[in-house]
Amino acid sequence: MLKIKDLKAQIEDNQILKGINLEINAGEVHAIMGPNGSGKSTLSSVIAGREDYEVTDGAIDFDGEDLLDLDPEERAHKGIFLSFQYPVEIPGVTVSNFIKTAINESRKGRGQEPMEAREMLAKMREKSALLEMDKSYLSRSLNEGFSGGEKKRNEIFQMAMLEPKLAILDETDSGLDIDALRIVANGVNKLRSKDNAVVVITHYQRLLDYIKPDYVHVLYQGKIVKSGGPELAHELEERGYDWIKAENA
């Protein structure tokens, strides 16, 4: 589904990604771990199309198409979703208005008709229930006055509504208490299928107790320095990142 080849990216002459190689297939869950400043969030931003980053080398292929040529919205239309570490507050635009706009613009981008109002409403009810969100959420301004946990739940709610092929969860566990973590993870697990894939970017093992990865990668200094199965996450939890740093010194 997603093939990243020797990806190098910089921001304001500061080289952050120094040759990433990664292949993700439908049905898989990948975890990307690593110490602060290793390039985890940069990688997710570059996949989603943030324009602040300049890709200097390499390629990202998504279902046979070169992603780097596409605008962020076009990537979303193809089925890429990024759950933000810091979701943006948009006062004056309700969650329901926002998600409706996002869904119908995505459908338009794919040449589909807008979703029927009734279907939209039913879906909003179903997905907000999945994330144990009160109905009043839908009429609140997007992320405005939301707690950290509410913001993250709202991200996964949007993911549930948009049904992406590839979902990247950037530090979705940060700022969550254990109950919110369980709800968010449960939401993500319910959305998993053989046709979609999930990339979990995290600093800690904690979230991976709930969302079980098939593969774990360690990102350090802009490169994937180690890949393995779920046991690698446990090892990192026990030993920290110092041995990784030492191995790559």
Add this chain to the structure above:
Amino acid sequence: MTDLAQDLLSSFLVAESQLNGSRNLGVVSLRKKAMDRFEQQGFPTTRDEEWKYTNLKPVLKQDYRILLKGDDAVSFADIKKYLLSDLDTYKLVFINGKYSSWLSESTHQSFDICTFAAALNKYPEVIGDYLGKAAPEGTTFVDLNTAFADDGAFVRIKRNQTVDKPIEILYLTTDENGPAFAQNRNLIIVEQNAEVQIVERHQNIGTQPNFTNFVSEVFAAIDARVSYYKVQNDALHASLVDNTHVVQERGSNVHVGTYTFGGKLVRNNLHFYADGEHTESHMDGVTIIDDGQTVDHHTLVDHREPNCYSRELYKGIYLGNSHGVFNGKVMVRQKAQKTNAFQQNDNILLSERAKVDTKPQLEIFADDVKCSHGCTIGQLDKNALFYLRSRGIPKKEAEGLMTYAFASDALEYVKIPQLEKRLNRVIADKLGINLEFAL
């Protein structure tokens, strides 16, 4: 002296004795003195500090008719869209400055919601006590209005009364007079612990240019609560100078919201005089204008007593070659300790040809106060734009949505849900975005 000033002087001589209230000697003397001051002063030019950024010359050049006729041909169907159709309201409708009783719904029952003309005859003592007491003498447009205005809205809410439904005041201009120079006046008296909500609108429904010089005096007595909303979405050939002056007594709470989406030249002079302790003065607004439009907000809050709060939030969105002006003056007198004054003016320029002049002006003579002010002129937040685009919303729509969010932030204090919805819809339409509000 300009042609228009001369026309005004000669028209005054002709009309003076026929104006409503001309049997009231106090009113007659007020008018004469005001006209004398106008004769001395004439119209302001860009050499006047208060008019530095707004040039009146092009709109005053027009040959306007000053003594106007009403227009019986206007029906309810013509004006329906300018009223809050889904809400029961009192209505005062004026056509070319003349009261239209058949389009209005006034009352004298528990409170007076009627015409200024009627009050001039019916309540000479009230007129004597209040007329001209809020609007300052010596400013050209107020003087001119004092001299000529003999109709408008009269609202008097007695002690402890809460008006059961909002009042809509609609001033319409038709082609009946050719280019028209209209001068009306509101007198709004809200007695102790009384409450009222008012929605006001000036609208040119014809094809001829018009100029409105309008004065509104608002008196909020002890603990009175007033919400006064000004919807300004007039035709491109309409100009308006609105002079609204609010006097507040102890514990009163007054909100004036100004929502400007149209008009060729709109100047709002909005003055608050906080004359008692523990008053709250709220003024906010949204301006969205495009090619060929100028909107100038001049505000003043005069803190004269201790322990008062004022809040001012103006948002502006400028397209095409539009021009915005914001001049916000906050005066804190020596006596006014513990004043808490907040002022913010945020602007977004969506075109390289659009221009904004913004000027906060603080004059503080007390030493124990909290005053903050800020103004911004900028573009949209890149981070937020990326967030929206990453959800599949194309760049142009995302910008529209963000601009909408930026503007609607200033509608927080609108207490009439139907009005808030209407304003949100106008904003969405102006920005070309498609949102559903029936949620």
